Amino acid sequence: MKGVMFNVFENFLVHNWGEDFFEDVLSATTLTTTEPFVAPGTYADADLFALVETTVATLEIPLRDALVEFGRFAFSELARTHPSFVTRHDDVRDLLRAVDSIIHIEVRKLYPGAATPKIQVSDIGDSGVRLTYASPRRLCAVLEGLVLGAADCFGTTATMQHSSCMHDGASECVLDIRFAKGEA
Ligand code: HEM
Incomplete structure (x- = not known):
């Protein structure tokens, strides 16, 4: 790491x-x-x-709560220290779509040796995304926190359903996330 x-x-x-x-x-x-x-x-x-x-x-x-809170904090820190990775996106879904295809590619150039996870994103309706996550580190709780932190950053709230999890033996985690405009 x-x-x-x-x-x-x-x-x-x-x-x-x-x-x-x-x-x-x-x-x-x-x-x-x-x-x-x-x-x-x-x-x-x-x-x-x-x-x-x-x-x-x-x-x-609880370990899980700590990891989620760490992820939420991590997003705000990473956004503060790498602002251009965030400001070029119009909304939180746009940012999430860019994690694998842009942000983590640039991260691996900036930090040679970084082993970023596999994150795929597809739209659900007009306000949600399905996110699939795979990593040998199985840090899906940190991932949840990063998504919450990204939602905070764009002034929205996220609710998520973690329907499949590597900690239960699945090959990847699946999270269905819905965003609402709010006073987050
Ligand atoms: C400003 C934006 C971001 C930056 C600069 C960034 C950078 C990084 C870096 C440096 C690592 C460590 C990799 C390593 O040490 O091997 C990492 C890991 C990770 N990133 Fe990002 N990231 C950003 C946004 C995001 C977002 C929005 C998500 C999720 C939606 C995400 C998901 C993850 C996860 C889950 C890990 C943990 C490593 C693992 O699961 O194997 N990142 N990121």
Whole structure:
């Protein structure tokens, strides 16, 4: 996993629970990596998962909830640090359609070694999308959060049905997402 995601995770912890909490999580976690996390670096996925595990164990919160909230926060951070990937899209469906075909292609140029997931998007009616997700990391809860964060960014709300899931043995996750204009 690229260092940029570790940096986003650090910001997620600092933003919600403070700098000391992040330092405590770091010192309570056994990492394979000895180097500091820098955005272009590539680090073991296991190190991110270990930091997440320490976080949820310390806070006594459900893992899934933490991953969704991390995804939601991650979208706002990634949009803030990579604004051109977001501002060129008219609405949230347009952005989601571009994740695999444009955004993550540019991400892999910007961060060589990035292993981005496979995300396919098809329209459902005039306000929804069906999203299929496949990745050996099985981070569909983070994906849900990223979609919620993208909806926030475009001033809409998303409701989703996760009808098929890799955690239940499916080869890919299927999410049916509907967007509504609202006061999100
Ligand atoms: C500003 C826009 C975005 C940027 C800059 C960005 C960048 C990245 C980067 C750097 C990674 C880490 C890859 C690695 O370390 O191997 C990543 C992973 C990921 N991205 Fe994006 N991304 C963006 C938007 C999105 C959106 C909108 C979605 C979903 C709808 C998404 C879904 C994911 C998922 C689920 C992962 C986790 C990796 C996995 O599942 O294997 N991304 N992204």
